[in-house]
Amino acid sequence: MGSDPGMRALLLAFALGVIALQQQPVLPAGSHALYALIPLSLAPALTWCARHRSEEHRRAMELASRGLLAMAIAALGFFYAGWRAEIRLADALLPAWEGRDIRVVGVVDELPQPVDRGIRFAFVIERTLTPNAVVPSRVSLAWYADREPSGTTRPGPEVHAGERWDLVLRLKRPHGTVNPHGFDVEGWLLENELRATGYVRTEDSNQRVDAFAGRMADYVARARESIRDRILKALADRPYAGVIAALAIGDERAIPSEQWQLFNRTGIGHLISISGLHVTFFATLMGAAVFWSWKRIHALTTRLPARKAAALAGVAGAFCYVLLAGFQVPAQRTLYMLTVAAIGLWLGRPGSASAVWLWALAVVLAFDPWASLTAGFWLSFGAVGLLLYIGVGRIGRMPVWKSAVRAQTAITLGLIPLMLVLFQQISIVSPLANAVAIPVVTFLVVPLTLASIALPWDFMLVAAHQIFAWLALLLETLSRLPDAVWQQHAPSAWAALLGALGVLWLLAPRGVPGRALGMVWLAPLFVLLPLRPVPGAFQMTVLDVGQGLAVLIQTHAHALLYDTGPRFNESADAGNRIIAPMLRALGVARLDGLVVSHQDSDHSGGALSLLQTVPVDWFASSLPPQNSIVRARTLGGKPAERCIAGKRWTWDGVDFAIIHPVEANYANPKLKPNDLSCVVRVSNAYGSALLTGDIEARTEADLVRRDPASLPADVLVVPHHGSRTSSTPAFIAAVHPEIAAFTPGYRNRFGHPRPEIVERYASAGARGLRTDYDGALTFTFAPGSSREPRLEREHDRRYWRETPQRGLAALDH
Secondary structure (H helix, E strand, O other): OOHHHHHHHHHHHHHHHHHHHHHOOOOOOHHHHHHHHHHHHHHHHHHHHHOOOHHHHHHHHHHHHHHHHHHHHHHHHHHHHHHHHHHHHHHHOOOOHHHOOOEEEEOOOOOOOEEOOOEEEEEEEEEEOOOOOOOOOEEEEEEEEEEEOOOOEOOOOOOOOOEEEEEEEEEEOOOOOOOOOOOOOOHHHHOOOOOOEEEOOOOOEEEEEEOOOOOOOHHEEEEEEEEHHHHHHOOOOOOOOOHHHHHHHOOOOOOOOOHHHHHHHOHHHHOOOOHHHHHHHHHHHHHHHHHHHHHHOHHHHHHHHHHHHHHHHHHHHHHHHHOOOOHHHHHHHHHHHHHHHHHHHHHHOOOOOOHHHHHEEEHHHHHOOOOOOOOOHHHHHHHHHHHHHHOOOOOOOOOHHHHHHHHHHHHHHHHHHHHHHHHOEEEEOOOHHHHHHHHHHHHHHOOOOHHHHOOOOOOHHHHHHHHHHHHHHHHHHOOOOOOOEEOOOOHHHHHHHHHHHHHHHHOOOOOOHHHHHHHHHHHHHHHHOOOOOOOOOEEEEEEEOOOOOOEEEOOOOEEEEEEEOEEEOOOEEHHHHHHHHHHHHHOOOOEEEEOOOOOOOOHHHHHHHHHOOOOOOOOEEOOOOOOHHHHHHHHHOOOEEEEEOOOEEEEEEEEEEEOOOOHHHHOOOOOOOHHHHHHHHHHEEEEEEEEEOOOOHHHHHHHHHHOOHHOOEEEEEEEEHOOOOOOOHHHHHOOOEEEEEEEOOOOOOOOOOHHHHHHHHHHOOEEEEEEEOOEEEEEOOOOOOOOOOOEEHHHHOOOOOOOOOOOOOOOOO
């Protein structure tokens, strides 16, 4: 079963080839796969030639032959993943059908999830009723409740997994925000085979065709939904009902963000899902039960040994559990490892643990080439790989408690590089939290939860919930400890590689010299900080936050954030989903200044979450005193200033100035919030930038009349995202920018930026850039720097990301 080192090398080569494909900016041409035939043909030739050489030359040639074969298998994995990617990308929504009504018939393909004012679900399209429409086979849909003229909402129809519906949809191609160190929405959509997103239109023709479509997948989805509904009903109003549902069926979306924060701070997030440990425990129970029963029936043991029957039962139980869990990567990995081990047992050729691990790795990537895009893939295989590594060469048996401590220590230390790369944080209290949580969750909470699925006794669910609630009390205590979590910048790739080598050296078996020196190799992870602008220079990043605005200004030792982007829903906004993670990855531990230009939610939506997670030294806005953001700031005992024209300051040789609004503007009841936007100018010896919020024509004219000397700027963040109510010819002429940065959302319902406004800037000689097309825009104002910004979508290219065709951004009403 692959215990031979050569086979293990080939499995690893295949996996590395698949993983390498996911780092490519473009897909390779299929004809290039022919190059893989070169090492594939040379390998057997070398092997044949080696037979007629001396012992020394024969070994060298055999080694070279194995290397060539590994290269060929790596190329096979690379081009196999490319072939799979071509097939998936070909299943696409044509640009001409974006934003148009399309009538289809299809099946609800997964558990519907509640969202603000509606539900969201995956939908498999079986037939397209709109003539000539070309749509992908699987899409992500939202179905929102209708708004009544009175302002109230009318609940939509109930939607269940496995139902067939006739619906009118409005779709758009996969598109997400692209920022430094940001979450890759488009990659996530590709991995989950969601080739378009959209929503259900309010139409009388929308109707349920079949209550149950009857596909194989529908039986599983309906069973999962039934279990989830029963759990949430039995545990109604209990705080950890979502956790119990996650442990039963792998559906984590009912867990509030506050609880996820607790689990991540204490390092037990891996337990709040169907983890490999849970699957292994369940399979062991199933196998042990069958083994015990089988041995007591002589007629059965004469036909099939009890060990083989137990292995078969364990794999079958694991498969059912993984199927119930939604086939997540950690659960898949365990299933495949158990399957490989069982096959080896049946064939009488049990493989080594490392061979089983590599077979599971190769099979996961063969079924899902995009698995490596998920953090769960790396954490799951990384943790098991570390456990296998520390077991190499060990002689004798350890006490159970000592073995558990050793394993937890290895995982805690071994995953440091990976945790810093993926999350830029490490839970210091994780070893203690896991020492309690792993046995409690694995041996008490999970068995009670699974037993409640088979038996109609809700008291088991209540008991499981109560045990977890007691555990949560400990977690909350640990989470409140000072320095419970270490947070820092994202390490560079080479620092992460050195850290990984240091971990392997540190955890090497006894007898390996200088193991303590592995700690030295970990040092670059922590001490090598991201480069900052030199004194007198500044860097400006216009973030891609969708329809909204957020701009980060960094000087040598200071950071200012102008606006905080939009609020997405009740629990998510640009502050906690985009800005805070980026600040942490860049090594910005605190903001020296935060300016919220005005109260519109696409500019202020992320402010509250940022104030809760990032220390802010100085705060200014045009918000009224009763605004929740101002109140949150003042209730914390910190001042909240008003933006007043004339305020100026200098950080590290970089000049900042607020040039609007003036004091009298706040007393004018006829002035709209947009026209109260704080306008900030940032300048140094190498250039200047003007941040304008949502000011409109009235304020633009006032600025041209009142303070024209402060308006000229090399880079202008265009007022109001390019609305026709702003960007008057006189204002553009006064600013005379080299670059006009537009910040609209992709296919936004307002039609920003308006074509006539884009043309107006072009006619004035300004180069237009758009965050929805180009991703985040990073400008550097420093000695010797050009005005050419870093376009994040181009800088961090991936084959699944495409730049929308300019000029085709039809309105998405």
